[in-house]
Amino acid sequence: MKTGIAVLLVLIGASLALALVLTGGHALITWVSMLEPETRGPESGVILTHLVQQLPATVLLSLVAAALLALFRLLRERVSPMTPLILLWITLSLLLYGGLTLTLHLERNGAPVASVAQAPPHGRLLRLSHAAVYIGERTDERLQRVLVWRQSEGADGPRFVLYPEARYDAASESILFPGDGEPLSLREMRDGPWPAQQAPAALASLMRDVQWISGRLRADLVPPPVGGVLVGLLTVVSLSFAVIMSWSLVRLTRWPLFNAIVAVCWLRLLLFLAALPSDPSITELVSDVKLVGEAFGGLGTVTEYLYPAALALTGLLLLGLSIVLPSFAQWKRETHGE
């Protein structure tokens, strides 16, 4: 029991620390995105609101990563891992459920919708893929002396246009021009302080997957979906099970570094697989299965349980692997001579 509590403390402590680090990183990125050199950054309320929006993904990612750290902590213990693992599974499920419900609660209780908008700096020439823009002066949304160069295929007319006034629309992150001037989206910006925040492809895809999974879990936890909150609860429990069953991998061989790499890769794969239903072809397949299910006497609702079932099956496969592997006591003897 003592070991179990120690491992749980690692899980809770590490998840809080990771959540803090991730939130801090998010805050920094948001702050840089909205930074105006003259005004020294956006209001803290705007950043806070954005962080609340990102909280579900932060909760999920920090809990999954903390679970892995807790499993590594468990490797150092001499006792049978069964009880700590069950405790970990239950705690992870509760934390995941609690964390995601809390984010829902925050959203329902009027957390304002913040739009993180790139602030267009004035006095600099900003280059877009097919345009360049220079803002002479800016007062909030009001822009003055805005010079725009636009690429125009085959047209002989002037490509530089100087607008005495224009308006910045933070919601669409665009500059709006009077008359028939086409708006200019700052999202296409090639330079400025912003390219620093373009995350590497691997990180961007990880965040995409995590955001989708957290969104899906939250959607399942909002009553009343088809199947009620039960689907959401089952999904949380089965996802936690699949994560905790990484235990089989953290003691896969007598080379802990290799085990760590395999476990990290496995968790990334798990998140990828869990986000697979976001793929249109999978969505189409699921809807086909649903149609077939409905044709067989209203079994369509059963398809709602396919997702948690698939996650649970993954966990069961790892559990099977754990049974095949030498016992933990033997592994300890072989690796640490204990």
Added chain:
Amino acid sequence: MSRHGRIVVLVIGGVYLFSFAVLAGFSMLQIPGRHLLPLFRVSWILWNSVALFIENLPAIHVTALLLLYSLVIGIGPVLKRGGREFSVALRGPLVLCTTIAMLFAVAVGILHPYAAGRRDEYVYRSRFAAALLEEADRLERDGDLQRAQLDYALYLRIDPENEDVRQRFEAVRAVAQQGAQQVEGSAETTEGTPFRAAALREGPDATDLMNRAAHAFAEQDYFSAHYYGRLALALDPDREEARRLMANAHDRMRAYGETLEEAQQRELHERKRHAHQLLFDPSAESVIEAYYSFSDLHAEFPRDAEVQRYYPVAREAIQNVSFFLHEIERAERFPARHNLTFRNDRNGRDSRSDRHVHLREFVHIDRLVFASGGRYALGIEAIGFDAVGDVVYHLQADYGRIEQRDANDGEARSYLNMRAVDRDRRTVTEPRYLIGARDPKVAHVLQLGTSVRRLELAALEARELQTAGLPDLLEKARLYPDLGFPIEPVYTEIAMRLLLPLSLLIFSLLAISLGVRWRSHYLGRVPLLALLALVVLPLVVHHFFSFYYYALRVLVSALASAGGIALAAAVVVPLHALLLGWALFSVAGRMMRAS
């Protein structure tokens, strides 16, 4: 060297070599075959591999250390004997890691920009050579053997082993030498005023030219007298006797006899005199007209001595006030930078109020071409507006040539000359003023605030900053504010370059610590499954470094944007010092536990 030293060198060296081989293989797949001369292929692969190796060195080095301490040194006899021997095994690599981090600093600052520069240069030179060959071929077909010869020669400087081109060059040169009696001159290769260039060709000095002028005057050859007098003046502007002789020769040119043959001669004489007069007129329009007149005379009377003398001079003179449109056609084949927009602030005159104002001027160039004959701009648009946002002028021009000239203050400046002469259609293309106007004398010229080389540097996109070398970044830091570009990305990249060696040292130490902690416990051979680690480990480490670079970039750019590079340094350097301390304590802890 001790046994451990040998193992360390073997493992790290082995991983380095293996990685270099993999990167070389990757480079072979990446090779831009169509744009690369066969001559440069091996060199391109080599330098691309070197550049990639340095870019990935942190991941490669950390992978090597992880494998070394978790798989090689941590097992077998060392582990069995444990203790002291193990701690000895750690000391050498600490020195090695510090040395490699220092070498990495040199590699990032010097070797990587050099390797990347060489790699890119091979592609550029190959494309340049292909354009030269195509152009030489066309010129040869058109009968312009002098220029074809020049392009072939330039090509052979890039690809001297190409026997086929050398044979073509020799053939063209042989034919060109036969017709070399007709002095065509080489407008592109001479410098200074056209008369000075001609004087240098004709002369040894002003005195000799003056003697020839006097002799021609005595022989009643007034054109030659005027010509040599002008050349003497070009070499010695204070020579008053040359001015007097030119004036006398000019007066005598007006008189001529009246027989039939003399009447024809008089007509030719009149045409030459008129063209000659235009050539000495200071206005650009007259010089262009003079060129056309001499061009006609050259076509009709190719053997006339005066025409032979003045035609090249007129051709050079026209280059001073405009350029030929066919140069653009020729240049279009050469490598170019696309879509360059920049700020070109300077003082100007408001045509409406006729007063000097500080102009906010912006220039856009669709294509900036670096050809053998010069630097050209295609698709030019410029706009200038004052402090209140009133447009002072707005112009468009299809073509321009960038010239380096001495300004009034004696400094060399770059100018964009937008007056192009189409010698076939006999038209002159000037910039079109959509709004306002500028001083007619300089309406076809834009003074550029920066040099051509710097413009080329500025044409690089922001995303290319991440692969730019430190010297280029330092130059960009000076250049970007002048051109109106945001400076923060450049500061961020400079900070990243400076921090990378320190990061490498920190992660090397952490890799040693982690490798020891998670060392393999196989006493014998490692199972085949673990071989998977040799493939997966570098990938995981590579992704880890990409995440780390991303986090560091965000931090540095946030600090640089908020308080400049000083604040970024004040935060990031102590942070790295803390990380280094942590890494050192971590390794020391492992060493103590081992002993």
